[in-house]
Amino acid sequence: MQREVSYGEAMRRKYPEPIVIAISRDSQGKYNPITLGWFMPTSHEPPMVAISVAFARHSYGAIRGSGCFVVSFPSEHMKEETLFFGTKSGRELDKLAAMKTKIQQAKMIDSVLLEDAVVNLECILKAELTTGDHAIFVGQVVAAHVNADAALRRLYTIDSHYGMSAVRPV
């Protein structure tokens, strides 16, 4: 049976929610990561993915300005940096340097891969759509990489207080 509630209350039932990290070169020239819960694939052919980024975020200008971004799926072992990348702003610091995150240059675009992530997707920005207080960025995937450890699990938000964990089927 259904009962009507506020949107905010309804969305507290969405967890666990998979997390991604988008990395783009900002106007200062540094590679800036942002943690996002709002991601989806959006085309098979060509392969495309979409992310939602708030206008207020430093990454909004970085993605628009550079025209490309990497989408990483953080691993279960990356809780600390995933929280850091989602709660600090690249306007004020170099988040990758601050966390000593291991990176490697992307192959097809001007961005970086997260070495310890489960997946890295290199994306060229193809479209932008304004929604409410966010923009949807659509990227075409031009290269894909996976962690050599096939058993490594991705990270999920498990509650509305930044709790994070891997998950497994019940």
Add this chain to the structure above:
Amino acid sequence: MQREVSYGEAMRRKYPEPIVIAISRDSQGKYNPITLGWFMPTSHEPPMVAISVAFARHSYGAIRGSGCFVVSFPSEHMKEETLFFGTKSGRELDKLAAMKTKIQQAKMIDSVLLEDAVVNLECILKAELTTGDHAIFVGQVVAAHVNADAALRRLYTIDSHYGMSAVRPV
């Protein structure tokens, strides 16, 4: 360490992936559900969500034509109908009737809620963006409903062969 692979191989590392069911009134007048893995919230204020629907799907025309849709989060007990809604076409049959799915009328839009789902969001179509072989539909949420059973868990795809299950943190 990262190794380059095809996009398809990389995306086999995405699971578990949360599932939603979008329900819209089609041109025949019946309410038609489609199972989707491609969903994300996309604005806090106003509350908005986005789904990706292939052009080839019956639901593509139904959502465009009706201008509204419900997004349901199926529960862990809805595996059979979730698979059915994702693999059969509403062009050929009434999927909700075929599965005897319990529904109730939506409050603000011309669609239906799934009574046994974890969450139902009533959405008014606000924007459409063509990606590759899919369209992104952006809906503003005008009413939200949750299952009275607060312990009910949502359903996830857990592999690339339609395996589905609830999940729990490790």
